[in-house]
Amino acid sequence: YANSTASGGRRAHVFNCHTDLYLEEAERHGWLIQIKSMIDLFDEGWTLRSIRKRLKKDPTCTIDSLGSPSDRDITPLRQGPPQDELPDFTLDEMHRQIVKFIVVDDQAINLIECPEFRRLIRLLRPELNDADICHRTKLRELILNAF
Known part of the structure; x- marks a missing residue:
């Protein structure tokens, strides 16, 4: 839910109050992440997987206090998997x-x-x-x- 949509409040709530669930679902479904703080982390070398791992390892850690990534993943997961094949219509x-x-x-x-x-x-x-x-x-x- 982007800030520019009528769903911005829900997006903020889900991200701020249910961060791990949001990140888990984003990774599982290949969602494009449009949250500025997350995009900044990806640009620094973080991936969804490494962010989730760090947050689970240290419960006091937050998105804003992650710092630099310790184990960089070269391929950020910001973009979902390519899905060139169309399913049959139903x-x-x-x-x-x-x-x-x-x-x-x-x-x-x-x-x-x-x-x-x-x-x-x-x-x-x-x-x-x-x-x-x-x-x-x-x-x-x-x-x-x-x-």
Whole structure:
């Protein structure tokens, strides 16, 4: 959840109050990290794995007190794994991809209600009708179930 979205408060809460869980999920799902302090750490040579390891080793340590990395990983995990292969289309897979897009790109859940966004989805898959595309209540449920 980026600061520039309506979800900025949630992003800040999740990162500040549930840092380890946030980092664990970011690593597991290959999320692009957009938190300035984390980007600075990556630029210094830290990786998600090494940050999590240091935080678990020393419970008094915080993101702001990490200092210099002791064991540098050359490949930062800031960017997710390349996923060039498209899965076969199903409504469930489309919903999974919408969930992934909303979460990874820090989009507001109500984007799904935007007529232009829904029209774009139908343009890309003309056989869909509006009822095939989930609404924000269902999208919220899918997000909660996915994570």
